[in-house]
Amino acid sequence: MTYKKFNDRVEEILYGGDYNPEQWPEEIWEEDMKLLKEANINEVTLNVFSWASIQPSEDEYDFRRLDKIMNLVRKNGLKVMLATSTAAHPPWMAHRHPDVLRTEFDGKKRKFGGRHNSCPNSPTYRKYAPLLAKKLAERYKDYDNIVAWHISNEYGGVCCCENCEKAFRLWLKDKYKTLDNLNYAWNTEFWGHHFYDWDEIVIPDLRSEFFAWNRTQFQGMSLDYFRFNSDSIFRNYQDEYREIKKITPDIPITTNLMGFYEDLDYRKWAKYMDFVSWDNYPSNECGPAEIAMSHDLMRGIHNGDSFVLMEQTPSVTNWLPYNALKRPGIMRLWSYQAMAHGADCIQFFQMRRTRGACEALHGAVIDHVGTNNTRVYREVKQLGLELHKLKGEILGSRLDSKVAIYFDWNNWYALRVSAGPSINIDYKNEILCYYRALFSEHIDVDIIGPSDPLDNYKILIAPMMFMSQDGYYDKVKKFVSDGGTFVATYLTGMIDENYLFKLGGYPGEYKEVLGLWVEESDALPEDKANSFIYDGTKYPAKLICDLTHLDKEDDCLSVYEEDFYKGMPVVSRHEFNKGKAYYIGTHSSSEFYRKLVHNLCVEQDIKPIIDISALDDPEQIEVTARENYNGKFIFVLNHSDKDIEISLPQNGTVLLSEEHIENGHRIKIKAHDLLIYKV
Ligand SMILES: [Zn+2]
Structure with missing residues (x-):
């Protein structure tokens, strides 16, 4: 195994976060430096939202204030992650070049405002954003305290403007080459949608194929628009990446991701990121397993390399309906949780609490009171002291997981727009059910995607792999043949990458390794459940009940207890060469998932890192x-x-x-x- 730090020149755990001195008079900056150093902070992220002040017009740039800030933090021994400021365009740009503004999914053209507000296919944005990145790289290339470039900020959203529509047609031409191919892939004979000219194609949004936010009438077309939108925004990132790389090839580049964020296919993005960084803002309801799962996803998209926790709040967020304080000790605990899953750097948003606009009630290291005499400041300082004591010993270390859970954004898109079998289908939640069970068993897990190798794993769990990427079945087949345990669930292997359903029985080619075929799927309303007995205990069968036929009767581990499919298999295990393939034809309780993964791990001789299963919870x-x-x-x-x-x-x-x-x-x-x- 090779161990890779996010930046070879970093010898200690970096600790800091977003610092916005431009929002404050200069008199306060020296006080900031004193308070940050006292809190053991050694890094700041600068220049996240300064485009409007750095560039007052098309050909004017003014770096004087940023120069002062850069010199101030260098003089004070702080490392810098330097952002490019392109997550919010200046008002003058929107006023003079309205192509930069986005159009929403319902067709409403936005005016200037907010952030994440630029159309990814706007010629204006594509000209000026990389140019700004280039100017910043040229100006600050010799600052040896820059440890990373931070492009834009929390990319996301969708645009449905005319520029995007034109670009979508080009993207489709490149993908399908001919209209015949496109008509076939989208099954356009359905409802008479045959296209004779590329210009007849419009964006599938609420003005065309959608009749509600997640309800489309043409799945294949909608899926392609999600992919196109992700690719378009990704291209914005690449535009800036290329400009910076030309000037500072040795400084790593990242952008801050957002965990299980639906709109962007992060796995595709990660190939163009020198390291992954992400912002951890769990809701009040999130348990430790769900937070851990996001960390594992973020680590997994970049080959399991260590990552940077780019943002977390030291105390409170401001956008939830009820913004609970992090209780004493929780910020520290969650910081170490990030580290336990691969983080090499712990950062906050924000250093000093802003005075106005929508984040004025968001937590900060330095609160509005402006002193070191707060609970939050003391906790930040204490953690800083501990991280300093840890030195850099842990940097670049990796988890050596023997269990992998498969997660794919394309599959997420497909399930999101699926018309049937149930509106309660929830891909992330199904993943979480299996993840929580492994978490409770104290077993390390990697979350992997279609292109990741399977050699290091003994168990591969692929909940709801509705869409299987071309060629993935061959990997699974080899994995099982060589002795691995594969777990598939209801809604597996039903469609191809174009959302065309597989013919010849579900779950498509996976029938072979699983030794079964699924004839029908019954969707149960929330208040209804069937049941089954597994390993001596009765469990509920909820949400979906697959009606399955096994090649070998002996493969059956559990049957339904009720309804007209009473006696049909619900849990099965098929031996395939040296390995085994399990099929779980329904959604069940957390107790069931605990029992199942426990048995799977025993069967594969995977032991908990420390056996503390006797504890209450x-x-x-x-x-x-x-x-x-x-x-x-x-x-x-x-x-x-x-x-x-x-x-x-x-x-x-x-x-x-x-x-x-x-x-x-x-x-x-x-x-x-x-x-x-x-x-
Ligand atoms: Zn657009």
Whole structure:
């Protein structure tokens, strides 16, 4: 295994975040420097939203204020992630060049305002955004404290303007070459949609094929528009990336992603990112497993390399209906949680709480009171001290997971627009059900996509793989043949990449390895459930019940207990060469998923990192292991409100206390506390 830091020149854990001194009078800047250094902050992200002030008109640039800020932070020994400011265009640009404005999904043309407000196919935006990136790179290329470029900010959204429509036709021409191919792929004979000219094609939005936000009448066409929109915005990123790379080839480049964000196919993006960075803003309802799953997704899109936690709030967000404070210790715990899943850098939004507009109630290291005398500041300072003590020992270390969960954005798009079988189909939630079970078993998981190799894994779980990418079946077949365990569920292998349904029985080619075919699928309303007995316990069958025929009767592990399909298989296991393929034909309870993955792991001899299954609620205790040339680092995080006691399996050192522990020694972890154990 090779271990890769996000930047070879970084020798310590970077700690800091978004700093916007331009929103404040200069008199306050020196005070900021004092307070940031006192909080053990060693890095700031600068220039995220300054386009309008840096560029007052088409051919005027004014870097004087940014020069001052850059010199100030360099003088104070802070590292910099320098942003390009292109996530919000200046008002003058919208006024003089309205092509830069977006058109919404319902056809409404926007006026100037907000952020993420530029049409990705606007000639104006495509001219001036990379030009600004180039000017910034030229001006600041010799600042040796720049550790990364941060392009734009939280890319996202969709545009449906005329420029996008024209660009969509070109994208389609490039993809399909002929209208015959396109008509076939979109099945346009349905409802008489045959196209004779590329110009007849319009954007599938609320003015055309959609009749509600997620309800389209032409799935293949809509899927292509999602892909096109993701590609268009991705091209904006690439425009800037190329300009910067020409000037500073040795400084890594990133943009901050947003975890399970539906609109952009991040896996495609990650190929053009020198490292992944992302913003972690879980809702109040998110449990530790769901947050962990997002970290694993973000690590997974970049070959499992360590990543940067670009943003989190130190205390509170401002956009939720109820913006609960992070309780004492939670910011620290969640920061280490990011690290436990691969983060090499912990950052906040924001350093000083802004005075006006919509983020004035968003948490910050320095609050409106303006002093170091706050709970949040003290917690930030304490964490900074700890990260400083950890030095850079952990940087670049990786998780060595034996279990992978398959997740694909194209499949997400397809399920999002699927007309039937149930409006309650929820791809992310189905993934989470299996993930939570593994999380509770204290087993490391990688979240992988179609192009990732399977060699390192013993178990591959692919919930709801409705669309299977071309050629993926061959990988799965080899994986199982070689001894792997494959798990498929209801809604697997039904469509190709164009949303054309497979003929000859579901789940398409996967019939072979699973040893079955699915004849029908029954969608149950929320208040209805069937049931089945698995491994001696009764579990509910909810949401979808597949009516399945097995090639071999002996493969059946559970049958439905009710309705006209009583006695038909719901859980099956088929041996295929050296491996096994499971089919779970329904959605069930968390107890079922726990039992299933426990059995799968036993069967494959995958053991928990630390066996603490006897604890009251294993889902509140998180365990991961990272490894590099310096050793193996076991993270144990106590998310519960109670103190726990665990046995440590090997001799090692607790990093923050530097206490040496002998094999089998019991150690207490307080509520919301953690330990990092080096063995
Ligand atoms: Zn547009």
